[in-house]
Amino acid sequence: xxxxxxxxxxxxxxxxxxxxxxxxxxxxxxxxxxxxxxxxxxxxxxxxxxxxxxxxxxxxxxxxxxxxxxxxxxxxxxxxxxxxxxxxxxxxxxxxxxxxxxxxxxxxxxxxxxxxxxxxxxxxxxxxxxxxxxxxxxxxxxxxxxxxxxxxxx
Amino acid sequence: xxxxxxxxxxxxxxxxxxxxxxxxxxxxxxxxxxxxxxxxxxxxxxxxxxxxxxxxxxxxxxxxxxxxxxxxxxxxxxxxxxxxxxxxxxxxx
Numbered sequence: 065x066x067x068x069x070x071x072x073x074x075x076x077x078x079x080x081x082x083x084x085x086x087x088x089x090x091x092x093x094x095x096x097x098x099x100x101x102x103x104x105x106x107x108x109x110x111x112x113x114x115x116x117x118x119x120x121x122x123x124x125x126x127x128x129x130x131x132x133x134x135x136x137x138x139x140x141x142x143x144x145x146x147x148x149x150x151x152x153x154x155x156x157x158x159x160x161x162x163x164x165x166x167x168x169x170x171x172x173x174x175x176x177x178x179x180x181x182x183x184x185x186x187x188x189x190x191x192x193x194x195x196x197x198x199x200x201x202x203x204x205x206x207x208x209x210x211x212x213x214x215x216x217x218x
Numbered sequence: 219x220x221x222x223x224x225x226x227x228x229x230x231x232x233x234x235x236x237x238x239x240x241x242x243x244x245x246x247x248x249x250x251x252x253x254x255x256x257x258x259x260x261x262x263x264x265x266x267x268x269x270x271x272x273x274x275x276x277x278x279x280x281x282x283x284x285x286x287x288x289x290x291x292x293x294x295x296x297x298x299x300x301x302x303x304x305x306x307x308x309x310x311x
Contacts, residue, residue: 066225069278076220080227083272087231087238090268094238097245097261103254106245110261113238118264121271125283128275140271140283143290147264150294154260158297161304162253 075131079124086120089113103162107155114151118144228276235269256300263293 071079089112096109122140129137242265245258267289274282299309 066222066229067276067278068221068225068228069275070221071224073220076224079275080224083231083275084227084234086268087234087272090265091234091238091241094241094261094265097258098241103251103257106254107257110242110257110264113261113268114264117268121268121275125271125275128278129280132278137280143267143271143283143286146287146290150290151260151264154294154297154301155257157301158253158257158260158304161301162251164305165251165253 069128069132071128071131075127079128082120082124082127086117086124089120090117093117104159107159111151111155114147118147225276228272232269232272232276235265235272238265239269252300253304256297260293260297263289267293 068076069079093109093111093113096112097106100106100109122144125140126138239262242258242262246255246262249255249258267286270282270286270289274280274286303309
C-alpha cells in the first residue's frame with residue numbers, strides 16, 4: 065500500500081518534506097478547531113491549514129509533476145488562487161453573521177429581563193394600592209357612618 | 219530506496235490528514251451552534267481537498283487535481299449560504 069512517485073532523491077526529499085509539513089500544519093489547524101472554547105477563537109486555526117498547508121501540498125504536487133513530466137507543471141497554483149479568493153470572504157461573512165446572531169440574542173434577553181422587571185414593579189404597585197384601599201375600608205368600618213370624618217382622613 | 223521512504227512519508231502525511239478530517243467531523247457533530255458546524259464543514263472541505271491532492275502525488279497521475287479544483291471552486295458556497303441565512307432568515311431575498 066505504499067504508493068510513491070518515482071522521483072530522483074533530491075526531488076523525493078523536497079516532496080517528502082513539503083507534503084509532511086503541509087499535513088502537520090493541517091493537523092495543527094484541526095486541533096485548534098477542536099480545542100478552542102468559543103466560536104470566535106475557533107475561526108482562526110482552520111485558516112492555517114487552508115493557507116500554509118495548502119501552499120506546501122500544492123508546491124509538493126508542482127515539484128512532483130514537474131520532475132515526472134520534465135516540464136514545468138504549475139496548474140496547482142489555480143487551487144491556491146481560488147481558495148485565497150473565496151475562503152476569507154465566506155469566513156468573514158460567517159463571523160459577521162455569528163456576531164449579529166449573538167448580539168440580537170443578547171438584546172432579546174435584556175428586553176425580556178426588562179419586561180419582567182416592569183411587570184414585577186406594576187404588580188407591586190397594584191398590591192400596594194390594593195392594601196391602601198383595604199386599610200381605608202377598615203378605618204371606614206371602625207369609625208362608623210360619619211361622612212365628615214371620611215373626607216378629612218382622605 | 220528513496221521511493222520506498224517517500225512511500226512511507228506520503229502515507230504518513232495521508233494518515234495525518236485523515237486524523238485532521240476526523241477532528242473536523244467531531245466539531246461538525248458537537249459544535250454547539252449552527253455557525254460552528256458550518257465552519258467545521260468548510261474546514262472539512264479544505265482538508266479533503268488536501269487529501270485528494272496528496273493522493274494525486276502518491277499515484278503520480280494528474281487526474282485527481284481536477285476533483286480538488288472542483289472542491290476549491292464550490293466549497294465556499296455552503297458557508298456563504300448558511301451565513302446569509304443566519305443573518306437574514308432567508309438565502310435569496
